[in-house]
Amino acid sequence: MASGTRELTVDLGERSYPIYIGTGLIAQLGEKFAERGFPVKSPILLVTDSAVEGLYASAVEESLRARGYTVARAVVPSGEASKSLEMLDTLVEQALKAGLDRKSTVIALGGGVVGDLAGFVAASYMRGVRFVQIPTTILAHDSSVGGKVAVNHRLAKNIIGAFHQPEFVLYDLDTLASLPMREVRAGLSEVIKHGLIWNAEFVAWCDDNAERLLGLDPDALGYALYEGCKVKSIVVSRDERENDLRAILNLGHTIGHALEAVAGYGELLHGEAIAIGMVGSARLAGRFGYAADIEETTERIFRKFGLPVRIPESCPTDEIMSAMLHDKKFSEGNMVFVVPTAIGSVEIRRDVPSAWVTDIVNGLREGK
Amino acid sequence: MASGTRELTVDLGERSYPIYIGTGLIAQLGEKFAERGFPVKSPILLVTDSAVEGLYASAVEESLRARGYTVARAVVPSGEASKSLEMLDTLVEQALKAGLDRKSTVIALGGGVVGDLAGFVAASYMRGVRFVQIPTTILAHDSSVGGKVAVNHRLAKNIIGAFHQPEFVLYDLDTLASLPMREVRAGLSEVIKHGLIWNAEFVAWCDDNAERLLGLDPDALGYALYEGCKVKSIVVSRDERENDLRAILNLGHTIGHALEAVAGYGELLHGEAIAIGMVGSARLAGRFGYAADIEETTERIFRKFGLPVRIPESCPTDEIMSAMLHDKKFSEGNMVFVVPTAIGSVEIRRDVPSAWVTDIVNGLREGK
Ligand SMILES: NC(=O)c1ccc[n+]([C@@H]2O[C@H](COP(=O)([O-])OP(=O)(O)OC[C@H]3O[C@@H](n4cnc5c(N)ncnc54)[C@H](O)[C@@H]3O)[C@@H](O)[C@H]2O)c1
Ligand SMILES: NC(=O)c1ccc[n+]([C@@H]2O[C@H](COP(=O)([O-])OP(=O)(O)OC[C@H]3O[C@@H](n4cnc5c(N)ncnc54)[C@H](O)[C@@H]3O)[C@@H](O)[C@H]2O)c1
Ligand SMILES: [Zn+2]
Ligand SMILES: [Zn+2]
Numbered sequence: 166m167a168s169g170t171r172e173l174t175v176d177l178g179e180r181s182y183p184i185y186i187g188t189g190l191i192a193q194l195g196e197k198f199a200e201r202g203f204p205v206k207s208p209i210l211l212v213t214d215s216a217v218e219g220l221y222a223s224a225v226e227e228s229l230r231a232r233g234y235t236v237a238r239a240v241v242p243s244g245e246a247s248k249s250l251e252m253l254d255t256l257v258e259q260a261l262k263a264g265l266d267r268k269s270t271v272i273a274l275g276g277g278v279v280g281d282l283a284g285f286v287a288a289s290y291m292r293g294v295r296f297v298q299i300p301t302t303i304l305a306h307d308s309s310v311g312g313k314v315a316v317n318h319r320l321a322k323n324i325i326g327a328f329h330q331p332e333f334v335l336y337d338l339d340t341l342a343s344l345p346m347r348e349v350r351a352g353l354s355e356v357i358k359h360g361l362i363w364n365a366e367f368v369a370w371c372d373d374n375a376e377r378l379l380g381l382d383p384d385a386l387g388y389a390l391y392e393g394c395k396v397k398s399i400v401v402s403r404d405e406r407e408n409d410l411r412a413i414l415n416l417g418h419t420i421g422h423a424l425e426a427v428a429g430y431g432e433l434l435h436g437e438a439i440a441i442g443m444v445g446s447a448r449l450a451g452r453f454g455y456a457a458d459i460e461e462t463t464e465r466i467f468r469k470f471g472l473p474v475r476i477p478e479s480c481p482t483d484e485i486m487s488a489m490l491h492d493k494k495f496s497e498g499n500m501v502f503v504v505p506t507a508i509g510s511v512e513i514r515r516d517v518p519s520a521w522v523t524d525i526v527n528g529l530r531e532g533k
Numbered sequence: 534m535a536s537g538t539r540e541l542t543v544d545l546g547e548r549s550y551p552i553y554i555g556t557g558l559i560a561q562l563g564e565k566f567a568e569r570g571f572p573v574k575s576p577i578l579l580v581t582d583s584a585v586e587g588l589y590a591s592a593v594e595e596s597l598r599a600r601g602y603t604v605a606r607a608v609v610p611s612g613e614a615s616k617s618l619e620m621l622d623t624l625v626e627q628a629l630k631a632g633l634d635r636k637s638t639v640i641a642l643g644g645g646v647v648g649d650l651a652g653f654v655a656a657s658y659m660r661g662v663r664f665v666q667i668p669t670t671i672l673a674h675d676s677s678v679g680g681k682v683a684v685n686h687r688l689a690k691n692i693i694g695a696f697h698q699p700e701f702v703l704y705d706l707d708t709l710a711s712l713p714m715r716e717v718r719a720g721l722s723e724v725i726k727h728g729l730i731w732n733a734e735f736v737a738w739c740d741d742n743a744e745r746l747l748g749l750d751p752d753a754l755g756y757a758l759y760e761g762c763k764v765k766s767i768v769v770s771r772d773e774r775e776n777d778l779r780a781i782l783n784l785g786h787t788i789g790h791a792l793e794a795v796a797g798y799g800e801l802l803h804g805e806a807i808a809i810g811m812v813g814s815a816r817l818a819g820r821f822g823y824a825a826d827i828e829e830t831t832e833r834i835f836r837k838f839g840l841p842v843r844i845p846e847s848c849p850t851d852e853i854m855s856a857m858l859h860d861k862k863f864s865e866g867n868m869v870f871v872v873p874t875a876i877g878s879v880e881i882r883r884d885v886p887s888a889w890v891t892d893i894v895n896g897l898r899e900g901k
Contacts, residue, residue, distance in 0.1 A: 250622050253693070257688075257693055261686070261688050289657070291692060292696055313660065320626060320630075321629055324658065324659060325625055326659075327657060327660055327695060328661070
């Protein structure tokens, strides 16, 4: 491992796995495969997207080939639409043609889209083969912990999937240099979320280090991704199959998901939508009588990172409300909110009056 | 439970589940759901096929509705072609429209096709919901144990799937009355296979009770299905994720699968193809010097059950051989055979000379 590499273990009993975070890691991928005894006889499928392929696929392949591995490359179009059953079908075809067997590995090289899609291929091909993730976005720190993999159905996001833990995650910070700035900010929104639900000190650190993070300083970024993954990892370890605790990870997501749906997928990035949602949750905290600094701090920090904190004009309140009510059928009849009780801690509330929510959504407008 | 109901536990730690085998069981389904605390608020998806729907779907629904459950019915065309990603897409759409949530159940009412397909829906919808099987074929005793669920890809059978254990299996023998006689015989082939790999006494019992079994005598059938499920259950309990021991379940399948592929899927039923395959394996046993009565007994018993014991003219030896060689890539380069060492026990051989196989395939012809 290069000096400065951080290592974190996601603790899930016999499905535990390490996340390596640092620079220059792709060059060491083949070594990692060999150390862990991945069989050279079994071909590897490298799944990536059209934006990432030209940048990093060859380096990944070279690293593996240098250790004697056979790699087939599968490229999907960049974007959420690739998380589909049609793409699963195509990738399975490529896996078959490349001769993948039960001891083969599927590698995801890309953001959360490639991670979720390739992860579901790994979960279902021959009823499950090895999976390795090489995240190339900041947001993907989130999907690199917890083993949730899925594709979308035209009627619902992430509705067809599995829990399938990777063998390991290799987070090479060098790949983040090419990420569009808007994606950087949106990814950091989810990093900050992990602070807000669990770790006040880390929130303060992000606040103090905004400039280094936005400048992609490897040491600051490595530390932030490590802390973000750690919070998620603690939560997931205690609740692998998503019962109760894991729900706290949805801070800002009740409003955020509704905004994404109403704005039209792609208009608002996920990280942007949940930044607005987290400001909304902070206002809910105020209604419940929790300290007023929650709202002030939450809003200030997201502004500092250049993230939106107000609902766009294109999203009328009634549509947002009905999108949220539509969502509720997935949680047995109640709107569920994650509400901060202080910076660094939250609680789950199923008793939020919908009038409060309407008020808050109305209030979260430019100029208010 | 009705008197005469047999109960077997498939022992898989926290994923253990019971199989109930007997008559009049569908009427008790609602009661079973209630006893086990399946929530009435969460809708149920009943998946069945076009041949089974008109016969038993209403009885299943009535039994559940009498206990307050909401059931949506989803019907797929009868036949192997329904095990597809397209059908998964359609069923997920129906599940969404019916409002299925994380606490919902998917029920498979039908043979192995419906079981495998509905099981994969249950495994992947919202990353996994409850699954209950109501097998209506004899062959499905096999798929009711082990949790293997899957759909096909146009390039390979059962290639996209999961391990997803049911909550329980309700084997109502009354449903078997409508099964075409050819399906009865083919299903019994797999029952006898379970005897041949594990239990010589049970093979002798099948031999003595062929007439009762073919006449669908409920007591004989209940016993045979119980014993068949028990053998499979012992094997999978010791090897849930299919490593080594589980391979013994493939007695007759190396040749059998090749015959199915060459004859064209649907020409030979699976149970018919493996009957021929088991006669082939018995001949292999002879080559390895095991007792000659293996071959004699194997062939006699399948003849008695009206199953084919010779390879059809439409399957040339070279095509069978190449189908088998094509299969081998899934097991790292060696043709794998399950070879009987006596009636009731087998061993796995990776050292079978392909010349022996060619000989045996050539020899398994009408008139020889
Ligand atoms: N499984 C989970 O637990 C989990 C958690 C959070 C999000 N997700 C999923 O993740 C997805 C969003 O992830 P994302 O934001 O990473 O999206 P993404 O994968 O679409 O990546 C964002 C964009 O950046 C491009 N890109 C990626 N890496 C790049 C790089 N290094 N340089 C230049 N361009 C690059 C991509 O092509 C894409 O256009 C969603 O589908 C979401 O459902 C899953
Ligand atoms: N998951 C496993 O472990 C496992 C094991 C063995 C086989 N399988 C799968 O099972 C499938 C074969 O199972 P099958 O033989 O039950 O096939 P099937 O489900 O196609 O049923 C055979 C035929 O009988 C009809 N039928 C079913 N029940 C009936 C009834 N009670 N009355 C009248 N008609 C009825 C069906 O419509 C169909 O036409 C294959 O797809 C195979 O891959 C899975
Ligand atoms: Zn999120
Ligand atoms: Zn079989």
